[in-house]
Amino acid sequence: MTDRTHLTTVEEVRDAGSWLFTARDQYGEQEEILLVPCENSGDSDDSDDSDDSDDSDDSDSAAEPSAAESGVEAWVNRCTHEAQKLDRGFGAAMRDGQIICPKHGSMFDACSGYCDNGDAADTTLVSVEVGVEEGAVYLTDDSYEFDHEGSVEDGGGDDSGDADDGERDSGEDDDDDMPSSTSHIGF
Numbered sequence: 001m002t003d004r005t006h007l008t009t010v011e012e013v014r015d016a017g018s019w020l021f022t023a024r025d026q027y028g029e030q031e032e033i034l035l036v037p038c039e040n041s042g043d044s045d046d047s048d049d050s051d052d053s054d055d056s057d058d059s060d061s062a063a064e065p066s067a068a069e070s071g072v073e074a075w076v077n078r079c080t081h082e083a084q085k086l087d088r089g090f091g092a093a094m095r096d097g098q099i100i101c102p103k104h105g106s107m108f109d110a111c112s113g114y115c116d117n118g119d120a121a122d123t124t125l126v127s128v129e130v131g132v133e134e135g136a137v138y139l140t141d142d143s144y145e146f147d148h149e150g151s152v153e154d155g156g157g158d159d160s161g162d163a164d165d166g167e168r169d170s171g172e173d174d175d176d177d178m179p180s181s182t183s184h185i186g187f
């Protein structure tokens with residue numbers, strides 16, 4: 001039996017654009033997982049016929065629809081090119097149903113996880129099983145156990161809470177009208 005965990009709702013994922021949570025894998029390691037809207041309206045592109053003809057009782061009418069059919073997919077929050085988070089803590093960049101890697105710009109199909117462009121071309125994101133029932137999204141993947149909402153850091157596992165992000169406060173400098181040309185090569 002699959003011990004499913006309620007995560008959020010399809011509506012919330014769609015409204016926010018993405019939804020991040022942290023789970024523990026079978027080794028107890030924390031893994032960030034990204035929920036994204038999948039608006040795939042039933043174009044089953046790869047129809048590879050299953051050639052295992054042993055005991056395929058092909059009457060597997062699943063009781064509950066898959067997450068993709070219900071509008072949400074889940075992927076490990078890590079680019080396939082380098083160990084780069086797709087969602088760095090403030091939502092994944094999405095465009096035209098694709099997740100954009102913030103480092104080198106490769107785009108992954110939100111429904112299939114496949115990338116056909118850029119540095120991550122011809123790779124697929126690591127899939128995580130989720131299910132949807134009556135608009136609620138559940139983690140159904142036996143390989144993962146829900147830990148907390150948000151990034152790994154949001155779980156309070158780090159030492160200090162609000163560390164400085166290195167982001168400067170805008171509009172605090174003395175002169176903002178002229179571009180200071182110190183150490184700036186013009187031409």
Ligand code: FES
Nearest residue numbers: 079081082101104
């Ligand atoms: S790290 Fe994502 S495309 Fe390079």
